[in-house]
Amino acid sequence: MELSENVQTLFFVLEYTGVGLAATIGGTIAKRMNFDIIGFAFVALISSLSGGLIRDAVLNDGPAAALTHPGYIITATAGALFAYLVDLRGKAWETFRFYADLTTIGVWAVGGTLKALANGLNWVPCVILAIITAIGGTLVRDVVLRRIPSLFTEQKMYVLPAIAASVVMLVFNHFGMLYGGMLVAAVIAPILAVALNFGGRYITALDAKRTERPLEEKLADALGLESDFDGAEEAAGEVVAALDAASDAQLVAALRVLLRNEVKERTEAKA
Known part of the structure; x- marks a missing residue:
């Protein structure tokens, strides 16, 4: 050409x-x-x-x-x-x-x-x-x-x-x-x-x-609560009550679990 x-x-x-x-x-x-x-x-x-x-x-x-x-x-x-x-x-x-x-x-x-x-x-x-x-x-x-x-x-x-x-x-x-x-x-x-x-x-x-879980669900898992709530309002109420009743040691342990789960979820999302 x-x-x-x-x-x-x-x-x-x-x-x-x-x-x-x-x-x-x-x-x-x-x-x-x-x-x-x-x-x-x-x-x-x-x-x-x-x-x-x-x-x-x-x-x-x-x-x-x-x-x-x-x-x-x-x-x-x-x-x-x-x-x-x-x-x-x-x-x-x-x-x-x-x-x-x-x-x-x-x-x-x-x-x-x-x-x-x-x-x-x-x-x-x-x-x-x-x-x-x-x-x-x-x-x-x-x-x-x-x-x-x-x-x-x-x-x-x-x-x-x-x-x-x-x-x-x-x-x-x-x-x-x-x-x-x-x-x-x-x-x-x-x-x-x-x-x-x-x-x-x-x-x-x-x-x-879309795949991000609500904060109340993550906190419920960290606190060891049942996650099958009837609506977001009930979940928030249960989580708030659990946080108020938890001791400082329990809150630290729950925070550790929350952060670990968050890192794990974000790592899996990027993979």
Whole structure:
């Protein structure tokens, strides 16, 4: 597939944007872990370049783009230096880091899809390469740092937006609007990622609220009372009466049981 000059230019703009953002985010993680300058540079570079390197290795279409275009290394180094020299912390930075991380999903998904199209691949490999490019850097970084890859805990926030971006771009390309598809796909992915993130938090909080037992039931268990009360009002009355009649030693013992049960319930809820 022959790519126009405008498409190639947009491809490199998006790629370099993703590289710069990923290098900065990776650098801040290395700084937080008190790495030296070598470890710092290594984490920043693998965060920003691994996805593209894996993609190009899978395609086996000559040397990887990061090795043939010096702009990749220069951009990654600039992002790493920025993170190293500037004290990036606080609520404003964490907010920026969160949205920047999601922005890279669309950028990388577009890059992976375009590379696959340029090599004449059909829809399924295009989507697979979009996912590989979008998650590769984060996955390799987490493995190197011996952390559970966020792909396995927040996969809906990374994989689904990458798939959506790739499909959108493929649809636009089908109708001969590849350039517009790249722009739309790069925007849709982070929007979907944000929606999935906040939607998931809302559902989790709602489920927790629904399954949360009333305080009077927890206190009844801690005090050793029967928990099959006829309504919340009766339960509250029985618990209040039991608390008034309990000695200090009994209250301490009940508090110990209450706290132990609370910790156990919250631990099981997160599992």
